[in-house]
Amino acid sequence: MRRVRKILLASSLLTGSAIALAQPASDSAMTAAPSAMVIAAPTSAMDPTSPSPTAAPTPTPPAARTEADEARRARVYATVGDVRITVGRIEDEIAQMSPFLRTRYRDPAKLRELADSLVRFELLAREAERDGYGDRQVVQRSVKQAIVQNLIKTEFDERVTRDSITAEEIQAYYDSHQDEFGRPAMVRASHVLLTTREEADALLTEARAADARQFRELARRHSIDTETKLRGGDLRYFTQSGLPAGAREDDTPVDPAIVTAAFALREVGDVVSAPIAVGEHWSLVKLTGRRDAEQRTIEQASEGIRLRLWREKRQRAIDEFVDGLRRTHAPELHPDRMRPIRLDGPPPGAAQLPAGHPQVGGSGHTPGMHEAPPVEEAPSE
Secondary structure (H helix, E strand, O other), rough: OOHHHHHHHOOOOOOOOOHHHOOOOHHHOOOOHHHHHHHHHHHOOOOOOOOOOOOOOOOOOOOOOOOHHHHHHHHHEEEEEEEEHHHHHHHHHHHHOOHHHHHOOOOOOHHHHHHHHHHHHHHHHHHEOOOOEEHHHHHHHHHHHHHHHHHHHHHHHHHOOOOOOHHHHHHHHHEEEEEHHEEEEEEEEEEEEEHHHHHHHHHHHHHHHHHHHHHHHHHHHHHHOOHHHHHOOEEEOOOOOOOOOOOOOOOOOOOHHHHHHOOOOOOOOEEOOOEEEEOOOEEEEEEEEEEOEEEEEHHHHHHHHHHHHHHHHHHHHHHHHHHHHHHHHOOOOOOOHHOOOOOOOOOOOOOOOOOOOOOOOOOOOOOOOOOOOOOOOOOOO
């Protein structure tokens, strides 16, 4: 009987009260619903060694209890088979919750609901044991997942903390990675690309008099740049290199002649005074936006650096620990036996991800820790 109960309890070691497994849905969502999710999550869907972005702080150990207090906690609220639900267990369940949730149990009715949910839990555990659920592979896998998570939490997360990163380490990282905390000056421009100088000269006066909307219409009607004409000639933001900040390797830079012309324009809305030669063609360039260079201070960047260094330090500690286990308990490996493994394709009708998509293993661009994902702005009118 105790075997399935241990399995169910193990799944909730890290995420809070086990009562979510047995409570009615409305209360479960308010207390510890993540506990039940651990049992349902397949091992392949998560790395048990990954740090939780919302991990709760380690609770403060209880003060030494008096003999009278231990006797009070040992009083039995209910007995289910050979399991006794004591006052101490009820108190411990509440202690695992956040301070906000604990306040609701000052209401005697809510406290009774919680205590009764523990009875429900034990009844379900006994039934699961009788039906053989403890022998199912998914349950055994969930138990291992919870045990590994508890090991990582106790041996690493409670020892290698964010506070273990010193101000000197943060400063050293900041000094050696200046490019991560700065953004160069950028401009945004639109252009109309024309075949001949004569065509460009004929359209220049109209382009210089056009507002942003009218200039986009000129690009849609006249530009031979098939990549930009449908978006009104918009070249988006780019730096002196012709590339956007945080550019990918496969990004195509804006032509250097256009870059030079755009950065030379003084005010947003200005258009070049003469057509710009772009290879064998000619371009009319309009400045539609400007962003000054920025540099984040150490004060602004310190928390992001601390988080990165903590994750790296934590991962190194785990890797060293696992390497030690490999040396002490050398696993027997047979890589050649992996050759017959076949991976089934997606089921019929499943959505196909394009080649190069980051979830397939492509080089999807992820903004740096200091860089917010870019937001496209419409050129100012």
